[in-house]
Amino acid sequence: MILRDKTLISNELMTLKDEFQKRTEIMHAEHQAEKDTMERKMEEMQERIKELENAQAVQSKNEDERKGEQKHLWQLQAKASEEAYVEAKKEMEGLKTLLQTRTLEVEDLEKQLATKLNESKQFVTMKKMMQTKTMQLQKLRERLEMYEPPDVVPTADEDAEEEKEKEEELT
Numbered sequence: 082m083i084l085r086d087k088t089l090i091s092n093e094l095m096t097l098k099d100e101f102q103k104r105t106e107i108m109h110a111e112h113q114a115e116k117d118t119m120e121r122k123m124e125e126m127q128e129r130i131k132e133l134e135n136a137q138a139v140q141s142k143n144e145d146e147r148k149g150e151q152k153h154l155w156q157l158q159a160k161a162s163e164e165a166y167v168e169a170k171k172e173m174e175g176l177k178t179l180l181q182t183r184t185l186e187v188e189d190l191e192k193q194l195a196t197k198l199n200e201s202k203q204f205v206t207m208k209k210m211m212q213t214k215t216m217q218l219q220k221l222r223e224r225l226e227m228y229e230p231p232d233v234v235p236t237a238d239e240d241a242e243e244e245k246e247k248e249e250e251l252t
Contacts, residue, residue: 140191
């Protein structure tokens with residue numbers, strides 16, 4: 082009677098271990114697919130970052146041009162007569178106004194790019210996906226704790242060691 086119960090428990094334990102192994106393999110496959118998706122999305126984000134960096138380079142170039150134009154205007158002021166000085170001053174004011182306008186445009190474009198990045202479907206989707214997978218992982222851990230006490234549940238490091246040992250046995 083006891084031997085039969087022990088055999089039944091052993092069989093059930095083996096079945097649960099097999100089920101756990103299958104679920105672990107499925108989770109690893111899903112994790113790899115998510116990882117590939119995230120890497121692809123990361124590449125897309127890096128492209129967006131490059132676009133932002135290019136916009137920043139354009140702004141820097143505009144700033145350098147503005148400084149050059151301002152220096153040029155100062156040189157004109159020093160050499161010009163009173164009449165020319167007044168005209169140059171008007172031109173400088175116009176350029177300042179133009180510069181302020183362009184600076185505001187560049188700042189607005191930078192804000193729009195930052196907003197687009199944070200509101201992009203890829204970013205929002207990836208964030209939701211990460212939250213969903215975290216919840217799924219927590220639920221699976223809770224279910225695992227029902228079958229094995231917390232001190233028996235292998236850690237990620239132990240799982241990695243077991244996989245290495247299995248690979249070494251195969252070679």
